[in-house]
Amino acid sequence: MIPPSDASEQDGESREGLLPELPECVHLLGAGGAGVSGLARLLHARGHRLTGHDREASPFTAKLDELGIPISLGESDVAHMPTPDAAVDAEGAVAQSVAAIIRSAAIGDTDPQLTRARDLGWPTFKYAQMLGRLxxxxxxxxxxxxxxxxxxxxxxxxxxxxxxxxxxxxxxxxxxxxxxxxxxxxxxxxxxxxxxxxxxxxxxxxxxxxxxxxxxxxxxxxxxxxxxxxxxxxxxxxxxxxxxxxxxxxxxxxxxxxxxxxxxxxxxxxxxxxxxxxxxxxxxxxxxxxxxxxxxxxxxxxxxxxxxxxxxxxxxxxxxxxxxxxxxxxxxxxxxxxxxxxxxxxxxNFQGVERRFEYWGRDLVHDYAHHPTEVEATLRTARRVFPGAPLHVLFQPHQHSRTAHFLDGFVKALNTADRVVVADVYGARAAIDSHTAGAEELVQALKAVDVDAVYGGPPAQAAEVFKTEMTFETAGLVLGAGDIDGIKDDLLG
Missing domain, CATH: 3.40.1190.10 (Mur-like, catalytic domain)
Known part of the structure; x- marks a missing residue:
């Protein structure tokens, strides 16, 4: 178990006071998610004491660590839950104070920490519910x-x-x-x-x-x-x-x-x-x-x-x-x-958002595109930014269900690329996906319409496959909303 952050020790953000719907201590499940991590910053600014958990580190968890918010990593387990300060009730008995749970949409109902919190009678909220209150x-x-x-x-x-x-x-x-x-x-x-x-x-x-x-x-x-x-x-x-x-x-x-x-x-x-x-x-x-x-x-x-x-x-x-x-x-x-x-x-003054047509190098761009319309628009933009250059794409599909539902759309969107490497599907919600397709199915569908496509495997392996045919004349796009951004150093090294 981990102690919560002490918001009173943090610097200079203005505070409006604790949210009345929440106890002082709040534990975040899926703390590295884009929404939950931002919510954490706002709750921290209001004086809430926070802890969190996610499967792995990310730029968002790093930002929370800078604020002094402890984020534990690894598979979900009750050992990651917080230890709020003891409180004394009206009769003088010592009891553990209550913490609230806020979870991202990717956290299923059977998560061990969520289940334990419910057993303890702690209030639990989805991210969207808490955003509506904030x-x-x-x-x-x-x-x-x-x-x-x-x-x-x-x-x-x-x-x-x-x-x-x-x-x-x-x-x-x-x-x-x-x-x-x-x-x-x-x-x-x-x-x-x-x-x-x-x-x-x-x-x-x-x-x-x-x-x-x-x-x-x-x-x-x-x-x-x-x-x-x-x-x-x-x-x-x-x-x-x-x-x-x-x-x-x-x-x-x-x-x-x-x-x-x-x-x-x-x-x-x-x-x-x-x-x-x-x-x-x-x-x-x-x-x-x-x-x-x-x-x-x-x-x-x-x-x-x-x-x-x-x-x-x-x-x-x-x-x-x-x-x-x-x-x-x-x-x-x-x-x-x-x-x-x-x-x-x-x-x-707006310079852009990380992972939205983000330059990793002179002719290498990463984008969050993970829907056929977004992929098509990003490729079209890349043709204008890199006129005349052969366009190579490393694509990580996001969610098995989306890959299955829009398989034909992805084929149409990627059809204009000169070469496509498909990494394994990122499945943050794999536990709740029912209609599924994988990277191999997308590669076969692309090959069926004469696209130069190859299966890359896990992201790090896909990066090596992608690099093999990149030259000074080519432009590269790395697309996906999952953890594909973790290969940046592999590609630039």
């Missing part, structure tokens, strides 16, 4: 969508930060995102004062239905997570339910292809890209686009993005619009044009 309705702005929500949420934060810096009223935005901002080196920032709270709203397991934000953006809606939804119609209905959770006085910002069903479900005002929101495209600099955004009663100056891909212009447009619309609900402050200029300056 996010104040009148200050929260949520970004949802099948693709692009991590980048769009960080773009929203930076736009809000630009406005806050210009207004200088003592408030500052906060955020909780499923990826590390490359400049800030974090996935969570506590809000200050009346600052807005920008959060990534995940649709897996209908998690986003735990949220009640003031405003929201939905980037796009496609079939995904069919292990829990079953059909695209069920996915669309869940997004419609999410849209219906906004208040009448709120704002919903939609991508141009979001289904009408979702828009009609919203009680809030709706701005849609291509209708209320118009993009004026500017010049392209090796895949990084300049643009202007025109909205209801305002227009931005030209903005030069520092992240590549036409899809990121759309992400940025939605983020800017939500920042503008939400700040418009606040009395006083800057006029609309000054606010648009401030939001644009903030957005131009």
């Amino acid at each position: 996010a104040p309705r009148d200050q929260t702005l949520a970004v949802a969508g099948t693709h692009g929500k991590t980048t769009s949420t960080w773009m929203l934060y930076h736009a809000l930060r630009g406005i806050a810096d210009a207004e200088s009223d003592g408030s500052a935005p906060g955020t909780l995102v499923g990826g590390l901002d490359v400049t800030l080196g974090t996935n969570a920032v506590p809000p200050e004062g009346q600052g807005r709270f920008a959060i990534e709203a995940c649709e897996y397991d209908r998690s986003f239905l735990q949220l009640s934000p003031w405003g929201a953006a939905i980037t796009n809606v496609e079939a995904d997570h069919l292990d829990c939804y079953g059909t695209l119609a069920a996915v669309e209905e869940a997004f419609a339910q999410f849209a219906s959770r906004l208040p009448r006085e709120g704002l919903m910002v939609l991508g141009e292809d979001v289904p009408d069903l979702v828009e009609s479900a919203s009680r809030a005002e709706v701005w849609r890209l291509g209708r209320e929101l118009k993009v004026e495209w500017g010049p392209d600099d090796r895949g990084c686009q300049a643009f202007r955004l025109i909205g209801p009663g305002w227009a931005t100056p030209e903005i030069q993005l520092k992240v590549p891909g036409e899809f990121n212009v759309k992400n940025a447009a939605l983020a800017l619009a939500l920042a503008m619309g939400s700040q418009g609900a606040c009395p006083g402050g800057l006029d609309l044009q000054a606010r648009a200029a401030a939001a644009s300056r903030g957005l131009e």
Whole structure:
């Protein structure tokens, strides 16, 4: 057993006090997950004493270690559970104080620590449930969508930060995102004062239905997570339910292809890209686009993005619009044009998110793409960034169920690569996957349409296979949302 961190010994983050729904001590299962690790930072800032567990170390667990939050590693076992300080009850008897459990979506109901906590009568929460309790309705702005929500949420934060810096009223935005901002080196920032709270709203397991934000953006809606939804119609209905959770006085910002069903479900005002929101495209600099955004009663100056891909212009447009619309609900402050200029300056400070078209070398890029649409868009962007270069792809499929559901889609998306190495499937939710396919099936399907594809095996072995045909003339993409990022040193060594 491990003692919890002592938040009182940590430095300078502002604190609002303990969450009333939680005891002081909190134990995190799946602590290295993108969402749970960010939640840990926010709870730590409020003074909660934290411990955590995950199967293996990651950049997220390293960040928590820097805060003094002890994270144990290895297979789940009750020995990893915390030892909260003893407490004295009203009759003077000594009893162990209660800790709460917060778990990621990847932690199943039979996890030994979760089972033991329930036996002890400790309160247990899924990550999404706790996020819903942490996010104040009148200050929260949520970004949802099948693709692009991590980048769009960080773009929203930076736009809000630009406005806050210009207004200088003592408030500052906060955020909780499923990826590390490359400049800030974090996935969570506590809000200050009346600052807005920008959060990534995940649709897996209908998690986003735990949220009640003031405003929201939905980037796009496609079939995904069919292990829990079953059909695209069920996915669309869940997004419609999410849209219906906004208040009448709120704002919903939609991508141009979001289904009408979702828009009609919203009680809030709706701005849609291509209708209320118009993009004026500017010049392209090796895949990084300049643009202007025109909205209801305002227009931005030209903005030069520092992240590549036409899809990121759309992400940025939605983020800017939500920042503008939400700040418009606040009395006083800057006029609309000054606010648009401030939001644009903030957005131009955004340098990207780790694992989103992240350069590992001059001609080697890693991206989190793990859905056919994302893989296709990343390859298309790479062709613009590396014009004329043979494109070699090392792909780690994410979840056996997704690989099975979208096997044909992955074949179509990877068909434009000059060579493909497929690593073993990363199966964080393998215990709850039922419909499955593996790397070998994907390789055979690619070969059937004459793609130069080879099975790579485990990530480290796949890296060696990938390196064999990489030359100074080729460009490389390493794709996947699992632990494939762990091979960076193997490829660069």
